Amino acid sequence: MTDQSPRPERHGVRRLFTRTSWPEARFLADVLRTETVGGALLLFGAVIALVWANSPWGGAYAELGRWVPWxxxxxxxxxxxxxxxxxxxxLAIFFFVVGLELKREFVAGELRDPRRAVLPVVAAVGGMAAPALIYVGVNLAAGGEGLRGWAIPTATDIAFALAVLAVIGAYLPQxxxxxxxxLAVVDDLLAITIIAIFYTDDFNLFPLLGAIVPIALFGLLVQRRRTWWWALIPLAAVAWTLMHASGVHATVAGVLLGFTVPVLAGRPRDGRPAPGLAEHLEHRWRPISAGFAVPIFAFFAAGVSLRGADLGAVATDPIVLGIVLGLVVGKCVGILGSTYLLARFTRARLDEDIxxxxxxxxxxxxxxxxxxxxLIGELAFGSAGEGGNVKAAVLTGSLISALLATLVLSRRNRAYRAIALKEQVDLDQDGVPDVYQKPGG
Known part of the structure; x- marks a missing residue:
């Protein structure tokens, strides 16, 4: 019989980063494939924006972004x-997929088990707290004028991160x-909460209460497995419009709509469990999010013009320094440090494969x-003035992080590749890797 369960804990010692079950591994592989393509398209959109904004036709790029179609x-x-x-x-589409991911993780994924959830939750909190503290420290030392952007370096872009990981880490442990x-899913949840609480201006209660109605009707339909596009899409549009009018960032509507979708499958069909509606909708909407919505956002958000800019002044801007140090140093220290402390002061240990x-x-x-x-940078500072420096800082910090991660993980990937070639772990005829069928595997 095939053993599809994760590696068990031995002698009361909880292992960190153990393999997930085989169904979870297949789901992760599907996500990686989609996000890898999405990450490449996102990078493509950002590069086009940067080249266009710094070309002689940069004014046309700026005018395109400012054009009001209605x-x-x-x-x-x-x-x-x-x-x-x-x-x-x-980005409401992106956050709708995030909402589906979040609910799936809490109901049927890694976060359903508190013992397994504690690591990514602690790591995500540490990975957001440390960058925020570094940013605040840098800006307080400079007078505190840029404190409104404290949350900018706290977020992780899962599409970019998984794209880099897929390119350089084919043999890294699952x-x-x-x-x-x-971790990125929990990070998204915390980022959404930060946006809703700290970056809401001109709050209006009545549209917010009104948004509850279409969200509730949307939830009622999906809970009854009524996937009528002609009903669900208009309800989602009305919920988005009311959320936007309330002053709360409209993408929050996407998350709330995703939360209403049931994760667990209904009655089995022909003796086989039916796929959950959340998985079905995520399969439908993730390619639209990763392949269209996020790259288009990147195209309009990443086009910072450096023509005629004082690069020395930009490099010494406390907002820029806080963002770059927060992303490069803060994220690393927060995640690595919180994981080390969890292992140091509990019975948790790294899995022997890692x-x-x-x-x-x-x-x-x-x-x-x-x-x-x-997105947080635009909410905090707008797109002009300091907003341009924010874009440059985010791009710089993300690029440095990607390059440093590539250096470290490429070396580790070569080591795991040598192990894989030596052990020659093959697939059986049932399509399940041998490692999931070994006793204790």
């Missing part, structure tokens, strides 16, 4: 320019990949804070 939507607060539509509208994905240098590489990789960091 000037008559002021009554509904929808007289938005293209850049804002990308940040508030398209438990390490699962940890990065779960070394601390592996965790160092993943902690550096978490310093890629592109999408959500740019």
């Amino acid at each position: 000037s008559g939507g002021s009554a509904l607060h929808l007289d938005l320019d293209l850049a804002t539509w990308a940040a508030d509208g398209l 438990g390490l990949r699962a940890f990065l994905l779960t 070394a601390w240098s592996d965790l160092l590489g993943v902690s550096l990789l978490a310093g890629i804070g592109f999408t959500v960091s740019l």
Whole structure:
């Protein structure tokens, strides 16, 4: 009989980064494939924006972002320019997928077991607290004028991070990949909470209460497995519009809609369990999010012009220093340090397949804070003035983190590749790797 359960704990010692079950491993592989392509498209959109913004035609790029396609939507607060539509509208799709991910993790994934959930939760909290403290420290020393951007370096861009990991880490342990994905999911939840609480301006209670109605109707339909697109999409649009009018960032509506979708399958069909609706919708919407929504947002958000800029002044700007140090140093220290403390003061130990240098590489990789960091930067400082420096800082910090992670993980990947070639772990005819069928595997 096939053993699809994770490696058991021995003698009361809890292992960190153990392999997940085989179904979880297959789900992770599917996510990696989608996010890898999405990360490449995101990078492509950012590069085009940077080249265009710094070309002789940079003015056309700026004008495109400021163009308002529907000037008559002021009554509904929808007289938005293209850049804002990308940040508030398209990213709602991204956050809808995040909501589906979050609910799946808490109901049927790694976070359903408190003992397994404690590691990514503690690591995510540490990985957000340390960058924020570094940013605050740098800006307090400079007078405190940029403190509003304290949350910018706290986010991890899962699409970019997984894309880099997929390119350089084909032989890295599966438990390490699962940890990065779960950590990023918790990171997204905390980032959403920060946006909703600390970056809400001109709050209006009545539209917020009104948004509950379409969200509740959406939830009622999906709970009864009524996936009528002609009903669900208009309800989602109304919920988004009311959330936007309330002053709360409109992407929060996407998360709440994702939370309403049931994760567990219904009655078995033909003796086989039916796939859960959350998994079905995630399969449908993740390619749209990773392949369209996020790259378009990156195109409008990453186009910082450095033509005529005083690079020396930019490099010494406390906002820039706080973001770069927060992403590169803070993320690494927070994740690696919190994991070490968890292992030091509890009975938890690293799985025997994983070394601390592996965790160092993943902690550096978490310093890629592109999408959500740019979003928080725009909410904190806008897109002009200091907003341009924020974009440059996020791009610089993310690039440095990616390069350092590549150096560390490439070396570790070569070591694991040598082990894999030596052991020659093959697939059986049942399609389940032998490692999941060995006693204790």
